[in-house]
Amino acid sequence: SGQSGGQNGTVTFALPPNATPNWILPLGIPGHLASYNSSIYQLLFVPLVAYNGSSGTVAFDEKASSARKPEFSADGKTVTVTLKDNLTWADGSKLTTRDVEFWYNLVKYNKTKWGGYAKGRMPDNMVEFKTIDEKTFQFILDKPYNPEWFTAVQLTNVRPMPQKVFDKTSADGAIGDHDRTEAGAQQVFDFLVAQAKDLPTYQTNPLWKAGNGPFAVEEFTTGGQVTLVKNPKYTGDDASKVNKVVFKPFTSADAEFNVLQTGGVDYGYLASANLNQRSALESKGYQIQPWKGWAITYIPYNFNNPQAGPIFKQLYVRQAIQHAVDQDSIVKNIWRDMAVAGYGPVPQDPASPLLSDTQKTNPYPFDIAKAKTLLESHGWTTGADGVAACGDPSRCGEGIPAGAQLKFTLLAESGSKETDNMMAELKSSLSKIGVALELKQAPLNTVLGNSKACQSTAPECSWHMSFFGTQGSWYFNAYPSGERIFGTGATSNLGSYSDPKADELIGASTSTADHDSIKAYGDYLTKELPVIWLPNPVYQVSAVKKNVNIGNQDPLAAMQPQRWTVS
Amino acid sequence: MARFLFWRVVQAVAVIFVVTVVVFFLLHQIPGGPSRGILGIQATEDQIQAFDREQGFDQPLPIQYLHYLGRLLQGDLGESFQLNQSVGELITDRLPKTLILTVLSTLVALLLAIPLGVWQAVKRNRPTDYLLSALTLLIYSTPVFLVGFIFIIVFAINAAWFPVQAPQADTIGGIFADSQALVLPVLTGAGVVLAVFARYLRSSVVDNLDEDYVRTARAKGASEKRIIARHVFKNSLTSLVAMLGYYLPVLFSGALVTEKLFNYPGMGLLFWNAAQTSDFPILLGVVLVLSVATVTGSLLADVAQALIDPRTRRVKT
Amino acid sequence: MLYYEHLSITFGDVKAANKVSFTVNPGEVVAVVGESGSGKTVTAMSAMGLLPKRAKVTGKIMLGGRDVRHLDTKELRELRGNEIAMVFQEPMTALNPVHTVGWQLIEAIELHQDIPDAKKRAAELLTLVGLDRPEQRLKQYPHELSGGMRQRVMIAMAIACDPKVIIADEPTTALDVTVQAEILDLLRELRNRLGTAIVLITHSMGVVADLADRVVVMYRGEVVEQGGVEDVLLRPSHDYTNRLLKAVPRLGSGSRTAEEVTEPVLRIKNLVVSFGGQRAVDDVSFEIGKGEVLGLVGESGSGKTTAGRCAVGLQKPTEGAVELFGQDIARLSTRKMRPIAARIGMIFQDPASSLDPRMTVAECVAEPMVLHKAKNHKERVAELLDAVELGSSTKDRYPHELSGGQRQRVSIARALALDPDLLIADEPTSALDVSVQASILELFLDLQRRLKFSCLFISHDLAVVDMLANRVAVMHRGKIVEQGSRADVFGNPQEDYTRRLLAAAPVPDPVEQRERRVSRG
Amino acid sequence: MTGPTMRRLKVFRRNKLAVVGISILGLLIAFCFLGPLVYHTEQTLTSLENSKLGPGVNGHPLGTDDLGYDLLGRLMLGGQTSLVIGLAAGVLATMIGTLWGTIAGYAGGWVDAVMMRIVDAGIAIPALFLLVVAAAIATPSVSMLILVIGLVSWLVPARLMRAESIALRSRAYVESMRVMGGGSVRAIGKHIIPNAIGTVIVNVTFQIADAVLLVAYVSFLGLGIPPPAANWGGTLSDGLTYAHDGAWWLILPPGLLIVLTVCAFNFIGDGLRDAFDVKFEAR
């Protein structure tokens, strides 16, 4: 069945297991930020600023945005944004600055409930929203910012919403300017969230039919099946070329692969373990297209762990460990080339002008002998049990007692063959330099829950290393700065890495406009090894029917189905 | 009888209470807590704290439990952390699906196991019996996931006799309408218990054939067929049905595998995914529903035995 | 009607029946008697073709002119229930527990007859066997009926198709004498009315005397004597028949006397035991003096065993008190109970189940000594086994390797192991045939005379009690209706129930029994 | 002692399947525990360049798996885990279940009610749940799996033994012992458990077979012992990942070994059931 996909201009897209869409309000709240939610609602409500990497590099995508490229004042403290002229909401009214202000007010007065909030960032860093006219407005910022960073990382979160439909406090309440007072904004926010929590009504609730995007909801089941149809009222310049997109949920990757083999989906995926089936799938009318991710993958060291921390703080130890990771072999044999070796904090594929030369060349290539020498020259000797122990504390480094062993536990995400094998390989190759890893496995959520940034005295600080990157450890917004993962005290800096120089470089990368600042940051952390760098796997290995043209897949893990074509 | 029933119900309620306590406290022994995992790596400290406050994780465990119990007594199973639905909704959504599959699987297993077991009993300790014993054991000892996998590869992908997925409809009518798609998952599910039923029935029929009433029936001039069908069978079946009550948990674990392989989102999968994402309210809800089902099952089994089958009152030799 | 000619049946090496020949004529009742295991049941069953496949059969079994052995399955089925029917020994298990009585009766009818209203016929049959409210009975399950009722249902099933021959295998062993009398009357009436031939297998010479026209005596698989009932019972010619008849205890042959109880070993006061509201024992009081045997008699289910169990603390009384050696056992802790336990012996109703199948005879007998840390087990065990006339070869055998009579002796030896002052013996002989029973009673009397222990002797066999007891208590529906010296109770009963009981007990003399029956009315 | 033992042996030997079961089990044990002494392989260091070699290639009789481990050696190693877990968990479950059920049945009354409601609660909590929680709290290891599997599977033997115990406690030989002044410990230890030994032994074999299967199931769900430890179930479920590649040698051998083990124990169980069945010879 289904040898020719995309019948009647319909494309069926396979969702990954356990990622069923369940949120529709363009304001995300914590816990409902799965990428498929935003992928779907941004097709209904056009974001202010969209980035996309399908052109080959990650760049501003004006067609998918509701504004033209924002302009920054010379002092970097004022952003001026002009909305596009042709976008209208479903009721025919035009998109205006009021709709942006509505969003801003809701976020300003409800920032802690909003999913995109982090202290010091939006809306904290926006001092004022200034309406210039119906189509133009300004954000006044608290200090100068790198325009590229601010647009890519901050403004992408702004989602204009139809104020004339949304600005009410109950389902049959009157539309008003409730958002302009704090109390009113909170009521409106709560009302909208409550509506969004009523999943079974997504298909019928008029709120969700008010959008201005290229698609409209036809079906949104509690089981996670979502059908979007081409929005006939769409007035922008990014109109859909397909009639219908069906997002189909799957209970497991195996089940999806079985369906794929019978041609049951137009745009699906397969595990890299099944890549040998490539020709079989191709003969069934599929094309295999790796979907690269704008991400990096790594294993954090817990620098605050009382025993292992002092060891991890030694750069030579981190260097020795990095030398012992055979990334090329892992990429080739375990990921079957569906991953790219990673040497530093900036995504390496697709290529970007932000990548430093040091990171491109890999300062710590796979070299067991060198790794061993590094350890031995610092006073470590391998014992009868094959584990290196510190024989000379004066050379081992500060805080490492004599007899301390290079024995660590690594808590890794379960459920993926590739990860299992990568961890087994890591254990095996580290054992060759006298580093003993004890592997533990747990579901992703448990791994994350267990790998908290912590004070060394806290009981939850017992973890040594953890891996949660089966699909990439960290996905960047359009601009790959590292303030949230390597900045001192940042929440997602799980291993509590702290280096004043790194903090300085990070600060520069987010506030100055040139690419040198981020390259300098990349160069430093590539050498400093705040984590074990690992190959970054693709977002997914896609299998797409040959008659469905999806263009390049967006490394930011978003989708532009309106640009797909069916022949 | 009424008194007996009353006490058994009281005990059943106590059992369910114990189950909720055990499950609740066990869940909270999982180190790390659910918030970081639920909110994702990108979540900020504030959000994590807000989440913990909202869910009451900052309170002592017994207090949390009392809150849970309080809501439970009002019929509120809570909200899923992650799925944007209430646990009650999720379960009413998924339970019928799993029920369809398990009930059909059990029926099919019984339909196959009954003639098999009876025939083996009639031919006991003869080559046919040995052969069938070996066959049922073979099915029994092949892990479910392998059975399902083989079914899919052979009958769905290569031969294309059946669809690779279980019915995808959301309504019960829709599921039954797609009956062809039910075949493979139901057979896989049946495999789990078929052998157990067949073996159990065989020994039960063998025991019953030794009973004196069989001799009485023969003396009346009843044919062997009639004796098996009308006399022995009913005796063996009542004990088999009594056993079914206790097989719910086994069926449930089997359901998970079938649901995963055949893209059929039921209770097993709901539970499994919740376990993967530390979605405590769902875990608690599913375990609660299952324990109610199991306890009711065993209660019904006990009552049925006490009511229908006077042999349970006799001291067995 | 039915005749066996040189019938032999073997199971492996066991010759269960050897060249058996006898005839049963229409309207005639032939009793088959003989010791346990002599082949009575297998011989009878062979006529129905119901022997297990292992059995090897030679000879002729002629039924209505056809040899049963040469019939095919279908013909056999036509025969069973239709021409020849059987009433099995165990009414408890012979009925299917999950079907109603009506269902099973109607099945028996419809298998052979095409009657439009089988249900009505079934009700008629129940009336015929003397059950009241037949419509209601049809809807009941076997476990809702008493043993006697079940036995009658079995008979109703057997006569459902007016068979020409009925085989009744010990139809009354499980029943007490009053019910037994009713069933025998029923069988007699059937024979008289329908001219049915009846083969009656039984241990009880009283039953034989009551019902049989002719008697066949079997011994070790062979027929040793047959003839008219008066000839065989009154003028036996074969040695075994003689022995058998001698062993039958007779009422009125007892000789023991009663004295005033001075120093009671066991005293039961106003004992009540209820099971779920039903009073199994209802306000019972009695005492047993030193060296005295109290016989406790009464119909089945009257509460004898329950009273005995209370006496040793196995059953908690609902009301009332039990005093052993002057101490109220309800007030005693488990630890204080131990020395008292050492002074009591108990023989259970069923000898087979009171011995642990996984212990040797020596271990079984030694167990009380182990429990009370007595010394010199080995010698004592040998001594005890000697006393109950079990050779030393039995010492290392397991219970299942012994015969019923031997097992009974082991449990007597065990009960006597610590030289008890009180023995509770609950129907110690009910499971045995008369010849074995006789030797055990002999032994018991001998031991009791020598060791002078007190004894509560429970039995529903009046003749046995007559032989052993000093005093007798009669139980009926949980109450003691009469209590007194053996001679008074049996010789001059005051209570109506006692009189009925005595009258219903059949005597093994056909002439006398006929007279008794007539006078009973 | 010789009498019944010999008789049982005779009955057991007459059951041909049981004899086959014993032989298979012997071979399996030899394969897993003696095999590695003869056939040495690398089972800790991975060898990615040698991954998934077919049978016979590079001196690997059964080929290699996805990490380059020699499969034959891996099956021996994995068999040790599977058999040890199966045996230990089966025995543990039966031991706990036997004691628990016997005591509950013997004591009766409210003790019985409480103990059996605990069993009910145990049955009502899905084993899967306990496995998931256990895996989240501690890393799965051989001893942990034994413990968890043992703890989830003692419930059925407990029910069985309770029924036996109730039947046996009212047997006259137990009562007579109590009349003689014996206590509960002796009643349970000397009379009840020995007389239910048939049930117990048969149950052990079934428990072991079930435990072997459960280990496989646990591995399939990713809750098994992390690498480089191996067990048959893990090898099998890993192999399934490559089934579409046609890597049959990763599936067939472990699958066959599991089937053989489970069948062997069940056959033995059947034989033992007959051997301990007093009615058997009468049939």
Ligand SMILES: Nc1ncnc2c1ncn2[C@@H]1O[C@H](COP(=O)(O)OP(=O)(O)OP(=O)(O)O)[C@@H](O)[C@H]1O
């Ligand atoms: N199915 C059987 N298999 C082997 N031996 C049997 C079988 N049935 C009966 N026997 C043997 O045949 C012999 C005769 O048994 P039968 O049942 O006829 O005795 P019986 O005279 O009815 O004794 P009872 O008075 O105790 O009922 C016994 O030795 C018995 O052990």
Ligand SMILES: Nc1ncnc2c1ncn2[C@@H]1O[C@H](COP(=O)(O)OP(=O)(O)OP(=O)(O)O)[C@@H](O)[C@H]1O
């Ligand atoms: N454990 C029990 N539970 C309920 N009812 C019981 C129990 N034990 C005895 N009974 C009932 O108590 C009554 C007396 O029983 P008991 O065993 O004392 O009679 P018995 O006089 O010894 O009879 P038999 O001569 O048949 O041995 C019967 O109706 C019996 O059904």
Ligand SMILES: [Mg+2]
């Ligand atoms: Mg007999």
Ligand SMILES: [Mg+2]
């Ligand atoms: Mg009694």
